[in-house]
Amino acid sequence: MAMSFEWPWQYRFPPFFTLQPNVDTRQKQLAAWCSLVLSFCRLHKQSSMTVMEAQESPLFNNVKLQRKLPVESIQVVLEELRKKGNLEWLDKNKSSFLIMWRRPEEWGKLIYQWVSRSGQNNSVFTLYELTNGEDTEDEALQPCPAHHSRWAKLEASSESKLPD
Amino acid sequence: MDRFVWTSGLLEINETLVIQQRGVRIYDGEEKECCMAILLSQIVFIEEQAAGIGKSAKIVVHLHPPPSNKEPGPFQSSKNSYIKLSFKEHGQIEFYRRLSEEMTQRRWENMPVSQSLQTNRGPQPGRIRAVGIVGIERKLEEKRKETDKNISEAFEDLSKLMVKAKEMVELSKSIANKIKDKQGDITEDETIRFKSYLLSMGIANPVTRETYGSGTQYHMQLAKQLAGILQGPLEERGGIMSLTEVYCLVNRARGMELLSPEDLVNACKMLEALKLPLRLRVFDSGVMVIELQSHKEEEMVASALETVSEKGSLTSEEFAKLVGMSVLLAKERLLLAEKMGHLCRDDSVEGLRFYPNLFMTQS
Numbered sequence: 339m340a341m342s343f344e345w346p347w348q349y350r351f352p353p354f355f356t357l358q359p360n361v362d363t364r365q366k367q368l369a370a371w372c373s374l375v376l377s378f379c380r381l382h383k384q385s386s387m388t389v390m391e392a393q394e395s396p397l398f399n400n401v402k403l404q405r406k407l408p409v410e411s412i413q414v415v416l417e418e419l420r421k422k423g424n425l426e427w428l429d430k431n432k433s434s435f436l437i438m439w440r441r442p443e444e445w446g447k448l449i450y451q452w453v454s455r456s457g458q459n460n461s462v463f464t465l466y467e468l469t470n471g472e473d474t475e476d477e478a479l480q481p482c483p484a485h486h487s488r489w490a491k492l493e494a495s496s497e498s499k500l501p502d
Numbered sequence: 503m504d505r506f507v508w509t510s511g512l513l514e515i516n517e518t519l520v521i522q523q524r525g526v527r528i529y530d531g532e533e534k535e536c537c538m539a540i541l542l543s544q545i546v547f548i549e550e551q552a553a554g555i556g557k558s559a560k561i562v563v564h565l566h567p568p569p570s571n572k573e574p575g576p577f578q579s580s581k582n583s584y585i586k587l588s589f590k591e592h593g594q595i596e597f598y599r600r601l602s603e604e605m606t607q608r609r610w611e612n613m614p615v616s617q618s619l620q621t622n623r624g625p626q627p628g629r630i631r632a633v634g635i636v637g638i639e640r641k642l643e644e645k646r647k648e649t650d651k652n653i654s655e656a657f658e659d660l661s662k663l664m665v666k667a668k669e670m671v672e673l674s675k676s677i678a679n680k681i682k683d684k685q686g687d688i689t690e691d692e693t694i695r696f697k698s699y700l701l702s703m704g705i706a707n708p709v710t711r712e713t714y715g716s717g718t719q720y721h722m723q724l725a726k727q728l729a730g731i732l733q734g735p736l737e738e739r740g741g742i743m744s745l746t747e748v749y750c751l752v753n754r755a756r757g758m759e760l761l762s763p764e765d766l767v768n769a770c771k772m773l774e775a776l777k778l779p780l781r782l783r784v785f786d787s788g789v790m791v792i793e794l795q796s797h798k799e800e801e802m803v804a805s806a807l808e809t810v811s812e813k814g815s816l817t818s819e820e821f822a823k824l825v826g827m828s829v830l831l832a833k834e835r836l837l838l839a840e841k842m843g844h845l846c847r848d849d850s851v852e853g854l855r856f857y858p859n860l861f862m863t864q865s
Contacts, residue, residue, distance in 0.1 A: 347864065352815075352848035353857050363846050366861040405850060 343381050346374055355405035357414060371415045376424060376439040388434040505544050505568050521600040523593040531582030540565070543610050550598055551586070559594040561587045561601070722776065724761070724769035729778040731755060732792060736780065741797030744830055745770065745790040785834050786841070803839040807858060810845060815857045
């Protein structure tokens with residue numbers, strides 16, 4: 339189910355690429371950036387990235403508009419994502435990161451819902467089944483990168499709803 | 503050179519000082535001479551002689567033959583009919599110009615009294631004058647001397663005053679310091695009295711530098727004066743001017759006794775407190791402006807937003823040009839609009855542009 343990526347209107351708005359000094363404006367701006375990053379990564383099935391890659395990626399660099407988000411501002415956006423639970427740093431230097439366009443707890447919930455619906459509580463699944471099984475095809479469980487699933491399972495089981 | 507006559511060097515009644523130039527050497531013909539006077543009426547014409555290597559610039563003054571009733575001078579006879587004035591210390595251009603002017607105007611021909619020099623000093627053989635004229639001349643001379651004396655005395659007083667003023671200032675400074683140091687030892691009553699004396703003399707509060715709260719007479723008066731001067735110009739400029747513009751305007755108008763920037767700022771700080779129709783406003787960036795009380799910058803922001811929206815986006819310079827404001831004030835207005843959330847910025851290598859804040863208004 340490939341989607342052609344539709345850039346949001348902000349992407350064509352030059353001020354989007356300047357971190358706004360007005361606090362209220364900035365809040366809106368950052369919210370827009372966060373959702374853009376997540377939907378971009380989701381579409382391109384990109385779950386991890388380095389900051390260097392990010393700078394040059396069309397995500398933060400709109401060549402046609404001749405605007406790019408400066409690296410300090412990219413850091414601010416990434417920090418926002420981290421605070422919201424959508425991002426994890428993979429190293430101490432903050433040079434590469436994990437993008438979770440669904441937060442672990444969201445995955446957990448989804449898995450649980452799917453499991454309940456398919457009446458398969460109290461049985462055991464492999465990760466593979468979960469992510470690639472027929473039943474899951476049209477569900478929101480797809481696409482679900484492996485390590486997301488791991489997190490999700492841990493989350494789900496920590497709520498003691500699924501056996502491990 | 504026999505056209506010269508002895509003189510005291512002072513101006514006579516019908517003489518005015520046209521120009522004085524030091525270091526002018528007088529040559530009798532080609533020979534070098536010394537100080538004396540020569541009547542302008544004796545001059546036929548003058549010409550300039552440019553300076554050369556080792557030679558100063560000169561003015562050559564060609565003269566009539568001496569009149570028969572000429573006063574005694576250094577020489578009874580001379581073979582030359584011209585003299586040269588050698589300008590050892592320059593100044594010949596101006597001297598020549600003034601002398602030419604005098605030659606054209608020939609003011610000496612309009613003089614009521616005879617062309618010859620005054621007779622008040624020393625014996626004048628061969629000269630007979632009517633008593634009446636002498637009397638009048640004497641009176642005029644005395645009057646002139648009297649005026650001279652008065653002026654000198656007046657200036658004497660002024661220099662004395664300046665000396666006294668200096669003493670006063672030193673005294674008050676030393677007392678001010680003593681107050682500052684011995685804050686506990688002087689009684690409150692004395693301090694208050696002393697401070698009031700200082701205040702009436704226009705000297706700032708000696709204890710703290712922050713004077714605009716309590717204000718001084720001088721700044722208060724100045725503030726009132728400013729309100730008067732600036733009303734018109736402010737209205738012309740749309741109700742707002744930067745403090746530097748005000749400084750230039752006020753000092754240009756004053757001509758003399760210019761205001762220091764400090765005095766101007768202190769006076770402006772008191773405008774609002776004194777309920778005058780202007781006020782001082784400091785923007786976040788530190789820029790200081792004077793606004794009319796009736797001027798509402800916030801309302802101007804709404805019109806700024808309209809202007810920016812019409813054009814899609816604007817830089818401060820473009821906006822300033824459109825609206826007819828100085829770039830500084832234009833920028834402040836756009837920044838204020840941004841602060842209020844009406845505009846947002848696009849900061850790139852192309853410069854700083856302002857856009858309507860679509861983040862807030864859209865989706």
